[in-house]
Amino acid sequence: MSKKPFVIGITGGVGSGKSCVLELIQELCGARLLMADQIAHDLMEPGKPGYQAVVQALGTDFLADDGTIDRKRLAELIFGKREARKTVDGIIHPMVWKEICHEIRNAEEAVVVVEAALPDEKVHDIYDEMWYVYTSRENRISRLMKGRGYTREKCEAIMESQLPDEEFRKMCQTEIDNNGSLEDVRKQVAEKLKSRGLTT
Numbered sequence: 001m002s003k004k005p006f007v008i009g010i011t012g013g014v015g016s017g018k019s020c021v022l023e024l025i026q027e028l029c030g031a032r033l034l035m036a037d038q039i040a041h042d043l044m045e046p047g048k049p050g051y052q053a054v055v056q057a058l059g060t061d062f063l064a065d066d067g068t069i070d071r072k073r074l075a076e077l078i079f080g081k082r083e084a085r086k087t088v089d090g091i092i093h094p095m096v097w098k099e100i101c102h103e104i105r106n107a108e109e110a111v112v113v114v115e116a117a118l119p120d121e122k123v124h125d126i127y128d129e130m131w132y133v134y135t136s137r138e139n140r141i142s143r144l145m146k147g148r149g150y151t152r153e154k155c156e157a158i159m160e161s162q163l164p165d166e167e168f169r170k171m172c173q174t175e176i177d178n179n180g181s182l183e184d185v186r187k188q189v190a191e192k193l194k195s196r197g198l199t200t
Helices: 018-029 036-043 049-058 071-080 082-105 121-126 137-147 152-160 165-171 182-195
Strands: 006-011 032-035 111-115 129-134 174-177
Touching (some): 036 111, 129 165, 137 152, 174 182
8 A cells, every 4th residue: 555645735815826836846746736626627527426416406507508517607606696606615615625535545646735725624634734825915916917817806806705814824834925936936845845855
């Protein structure tokens, strides 16, 4: 039986640069990357259990003509109706964590990194550590407007729906400051991995 990998959870607000930190960890120690959002996306493809459960719970108004989920329509529904969002989260989140646990159990890599925008205290037993990627509000807005074409209003609306910095910090053991250069972030990540014996 292979040794259990060291599991790092990466979290932070929208636009904080979680994907950059994930890629650096993978580059520096050959980690396996698990993206909670991508797993959720896959679970909601036609024929998959998430798709069937969401359609059964919310109907078919958000389906495209070909039967697939129209992501934009579903997003409008769940962000417009709190109960609909709670319903979808209640269906998809347990499925995502079950899949993540399965992937961790079967990983051959020494390190597994899980990106989770919304850390859940109930599933912290799957992580050895949670890392918080901190980027200032203005830097996040600037990056989102430039990189994703969001308006300032859209950026602020998304941020208001997410946890404040202090709540993220309470859930995490480590913080990465992503307000500087890529090289600065690389140094922080390399130091933290080395101090844990995850790189040479």
